[in-house]
Amino acid sequence: MNPNYSDQAEAFRLRVKAFLADHLPADWKGVGALSREDAFAFTDRWRQILNDNGFLGVSWPQHYGGGDLTKLEQVVLVEELAKAGVPAVGPNDNFSLKMMGGLLLKWGTKEQKQYFLPRILSAEHLWCQGYSEPDAGSDLASLRTKAELDGDEWVITGQKIWQTRAKEANWIFVLARTNPDAPKHRGLTFFMVPMDQPGVTVVPIRKMGGHPGFNEVFLDGARTARGNVIGEVDNGWEVANSLLSLERGDEAATNPVLFRAEFDRMVQMARERGRLTDPAIRDRIAAAYCRVEIMRYLGYRILTGVLSTGVIGPEASISKVQWSEYHRDVTRLAVEIMGADAMVLEGRAPLRGYRCDDPGAPNSSASWVGALYNGVADTIYAGTSQVQRNILGERLLGLPREPQ
Numbered sequence: 001m002n003p004n005y006s007d008q009a010e011a012f013r014l015r016v017k018a019f020l021a022d023h024l025p026a027d028w029k030g031v032g033a034l035s036r037e038d039a040f041a042f043t044d045r046w047r048q049i050l051n052d053n054g055f056l057g058v059s060w061p062q063h064y065g066g067g068d069l070t071k072l073e074q075v076v077l078v079e080e081l082a083k084a085g086v087p088a089v090g091p092n093d094n095f096s097l098k099m100m101g102g103l104l105l106k107w108g109t110k111e112q113k114q115y116f117l118p119r120i121l122s123a124e125h126l127w128c129q130g131y132s133e134p135d136a137g138s139d140l141a142s143l144r145t146k147a148e149l150d151g152d153e154w155v156i157t158g159q160k161i162w163q164t165r166a167k168e169a170n171w172i173f174v175l176a177r178t179n180p181d182a183p184k185h186r187g188l189t190f191f192m193v194p195m196d197q198p199g200v201t202v203v204p205i206r207k208m209g210g211h212p213g214f215n216e217v218f219l220d221g222a223r224t225a226r227g228n229v230i231g232e233v234d235n236g237w238e239v240a241n242s243l244l245s246l247e248r249g250d251e252a253a254t255n256p257v258l259f260r261a262e263f264d265r266m267v268q269m270a271r272e273r274g275r276l277t278d279p280a281i282r283d284r285i286a287a288a289y290c291r292v293e294i295m296r297y298l299g300y301r302i303l304t305g306v307l308s309t310g311v312i313g314p315e316a317s318i319s320k321v322q323w324s325e326y327h328r329d330v331t332r333l334a335v336e337i338m339g340a341d342a343m344v345l346e347g348r349a350p351l352r353g354y355r356c357d358d359p360g361a362p363n364s365s366a367s368w369v370g371a372l373y374n375g376v377a378d379t380i381y382a383g384t385s386q387v388q389r390n391i392l393g394e395r396l397l398g399l400p401r402e403p404q
C-alpha cells in the first residue's frame with residue numbers, strides 16, 4: 001500500500017529531490033557513513049543550507065520566516081531527507097523548531113512569534129526542555145519548581161533533571177508552579193527562560209554508554225521577563241500537554257524510513273556473519289520486518305488523521321509504544337547476532353542519543369551497542385511505555401481509570 005499525495009505535494013517532492021541532487025555528492029551514502037567529527041560539522045552546515053534554501057519551517061507562515069506550505073509538504077520534505085540519509089533539522093531542533101516553534105505558532109502572541117520564530121530558524125536561539133524534576137517524571141503535575149512575580153520579572157526557583165542538550169542550549173522552556181493553592185494540574189505556568197544568567201546552572205550527567213547529552217538544570221532565582229509566558233498564567237498544563245500533538249506527522253513519515261534502513265543493515269550483518277541460516281534468528285528477523293511494516297501503515301494512519309484534523313489523537317501513544325519497543329527489541333537482536341564481538345566496542349557510537357544510528361552507519365559494535373542503549377531510553381522519554389498503555393487503556397479502550 002502506498003498513499004496518494006496531492007499534485008502540489010508531488011511537485012514539491014520533485015523540488016526537494018532536485019535540491020538534494022544539487023547539494024549532495026553523487027556517491028553520498030548517508031550522514032551515518034561519516035566520522036563523528038565530520039558528521040557533526042556536516043549537520044551544522046546542512047542545517048544552514050536547509051535554512052538558506054527555505055527548507056526549515058516550511059509549513060510556518062511566511063511573515064515569520066516560514067515557507068507558507070502545508071503540513072503535507074513538510075511531511076514530504078522529511079520523508080525525502082530521511083531517504084537521502086541527511087538530517088531534516090539540527091541537534092537542538094527537536095526542542096527549538098518542533099516543540100517551541102509549534103507551541104509559539106499555536107499559543108504565542110504576535111509579538112512572541114515575531115521575536116522568537118526567526119531566531120529559532122536562524123539557530124540564534126537553541127532550546128531545551130525543562131519539564132522533569134527528581135520527583136516529577138511520569139507524574140509531571142507533581143512538580144515543585146516555583147515562580148513568583150517580582151515587578152516586571154518572574155523569579156523561578158527549583159531543580160529540573162534529564163535535560164537533553166541543555167549544555168548547548170541558550171533558552172529553556174520551564175513548567176513551574178505559580179499557584180500553590182490550586183489543585184496540582186492547575187496553577188502551573190509555561191515560561192520561556194534565557195539560560196545565560198547567574199540563576200541558571202547546568203550540570204552534565206553521563207549516560208550509561210559514557211556519553212554526555214543529559215543534564216540537571218538548577219534554577220536559583222532565575223529571572224525572565226513578565227511577558228515570557230506562553231498561554232495564560234496558571235494554564236501551563238494545557239500548553240505543556242499540547243506538545244504531544246505537535247509535529248507528529250514528521251515522526252510518522254521518518255520512523256519507517258529510518259528503521260527500515262537500520263533493519264536492512266542488521267540483515268546484511270546477519271548475512272555476513274552466517275547467522276541467516278539459524279532458524280531462531282530468521283524467525284526474529286521476520287518478526288522485526290513485520291513490525292517495521294506495521295509502523296509504516298500506522299504512519300499513514302497518523303498522517304491521515306493529522307492532515308485532516310491538524311492534531312493527533314491516541315495514535316500518538318500507539319505509535320510511541322510500537323516504535324520504542326520495536327527499537328529496544330531489534331537492537332537487542334542485532335547485538336545477539338554480533339555475539340561476543342559486541343563486548344569490544346569498535347567504531348563510533350551513534351551520532352544521536354535517541355533512536356537509530358543514521359543511514360549509512362557501519363555495522364560496528366559501538367554503533368549497535370550504542371543503539372541498544374538508546375533503545376532502552378526510547379521506552380522512557382516522551383512518556384514511558386507503562387504510561388502510554390495507561391493512556392490507551394483509559395482514553396481509547398474506556399477502561400476504568402487507575403487509582404490516583
Ligand SMILES: Cc1cc2nc3c(=O)[nH]c(=O)nc-3n(C[C@H](O)[C@H](O)[C@H](O)COP(=O)(O)OP(=O)(O)OC[C@H]3O[C@@H](n4cnc5c(N)ncnc54)[C@H](O)[C@@H]3O)c2cc1C
Nearest residue numbers: 129130131132137138162163164377380381382384386387
Ligand atoms: C533519553 C531521555 C531524554 C530525556 N529528555 C528530557 C528532557 O529533555 N527534558 C525533560 O524535562 N525530561 C526529559 N527526560 C525525562 C523523561 O521525561 C522522564 O524520564 C519520564 O517522564 C519518566 O519519568 P521518571 O524518569 O521520573 O520515571 P518515573 O515516573 O519515576 O517512573 C518509574 C517507573 O514507574 C512507572 N510508572 C510511573 N507511573 C506509572 C503509572 N501511573 N502506571 C504504571 N507505571 C508507572 C514508569 O513507567 C517507570 O517504569 C528524558 C528521559 C530520557 C530517558
